[in-house]
Amino acid sequence: MKNIIENLKEYALETIEAEAEAVSQLPGIVDDGFGEAVALMARCKGRIVVSGVGKSAVIAQKMVATLNSTGTCALFMHSADAVHGDLGMIGPGDIVLFISKSGNTEEVKRLLPFVKKMGNPVVSIVSNRDSFLGTHSDRLIYVPMEREACPNNLAPTTSTTLHLVVCDAIAMALSRFKNFTAEDFGRFHPGGSLGKRLYMRVEDVFDKTNQPRVSEDETIKNVLITISSHRLGATVVLGPDGDLRGIITNGDVRRMVENGKDINTLQAKDIMSRSPKTVDKSALAVDALRMMEANNITSVVVLDGGKYAGLIHIHDIMREGIQ
Template sequence: MKTSAQNSAVYTIEQEANAIANLKNFIDGSFDKAINAIQNCGGRIVISGIGKSAIVAQKIVATLNSTGTPSLFMHAADAIHGDLGMIQQNDVVIILSKSGESDEIKLLVPLIKNAGNTIIAIAGNSASFLARNADIFLNTTVSKEACPNNLAPTSSTTAQMVMGDALAVCLMQLNGFDSDDFAKFHPGGNLGKRLYLRVNDLYKLNGKPMVKENASFKDVIFSISDGRLGATVVLNDNNKITGIITDGDIRRLFEKTNDVKPLKAKDILKATPRVILHTALAVEALEKMNTNSITQLIVVDEPGSYLGFIHLHDLIREGII
């Protein structure tokens, strides 16, 4: 049985989910016009609002900037006290407001229109001053706020944010903005590393354990131990990879026999080792390890020559996991 706090949380989530789901009914030709205006904009996208809508506007600016659409934030109150100079001739202005009737909005809209800039309104009142005077209106009307008093902006600000995300994602797809582009704008932190860090950046920090096919069991043990990677590669006389021996293989071998002295590397190797190109993304190495339930991969170049190992610990150290 849920507590009153849990019931309140569920109610809030349900109200906001319903508000978001209803947005699809407002996606029409106006959305296409907004996308076209932004794509054909010769300047920047200036996004403005007041109160909670201003905070949402800042989030939309951040999302657009990180996905290839240059944008900047202008607070509606500051705009009418000097910041209007931020808007240049070819800029498109997006204004967010739930009511579309704020005093600051009513002052701001005519000034922008007189300058000849296109205005896109994201508002929750189709009959409002903002909706009627904008060049393009994107409807984010909600039937009810999640606030029990139907006062605090909750469902309405969520709807604004989702409409902003819809614009950003659509622009990404139309502009062919891919993961490589995303990486250019997110070079820092763990997210950046997942997008640009490659196997080549990591494997060189490790040893390069290897033995020949006729190496003794003792040499195999020493190679695994010295490499500190839990494995060693087995090479033939032409230095081609013929297999891998892991510390797990050694343990399983001892479960079967104690007579290991006569064994050679070729007798105990695993002939189908998992490999990865040194140019692959580090996150691809992680996916391959997870898929095969292993902790290391042999790193090779295009001809398949042995270069070294990448280990799960390397990925943990760099914050890929």
């Protein structure tokens, strides 16, 4: 069994090393031709229509997903389906990007003349410069490759990895050219934790109707009742005009008891923390979370125009998947 495990580890490492070595050579393909191809896509007034067959189609789908999420409109068109009606998805101003290892796939060779007839520019990513695609595209991104990581040199492995990395390079170049920002990314990812970190604000998370509060001369017994009933682990202390005077947490009460103080003789002002951490309701929720982590606390006072609006608890933020 041990020999089997060692052999499997060796096979896996050989694959990783082979693909890593191939990727390390990729900077050499970023020449003027590469730049011209990406510049053509940067000037595109329509969409980038990405097409391929087999494993290249899978890479094409990933490319489309990356482009759409980083500021470049794109769609996927399977090369085999295109000649059976899907050509209709190509519109004026669109650029067609083909991905193919050989550049001689029958489906692509059948499709390319129709695309050219429609007048749409064609960019191709291929690993065979002298192929049909390589010689009939308006712009070519040549990705040389010696052999697949597959021991039989058959299964697309190194080639798909190289094409994936090149697609990422193109997408990121376009994104930076368009000055795509973190805020833009958040708008396109409202349902995921990444997007929430970028756009979700404190006012979107905390319960505006749950506002634990006591006065400075409140008894400790009533302080405990307030903390318990609101289930936020704390209550704020307000002055006569509603101004923020402090905060009392479960920890403050516990330490008071541990120190042997008599709860019957103390008031809220005797145990409150006089410099509570605050955050405006318009602040990003992730910033409130970072404040809690940095100060080893579980809740922060929320302000609205300098006035007390409530408490945001660490669990409120983490329930949204923000970490």
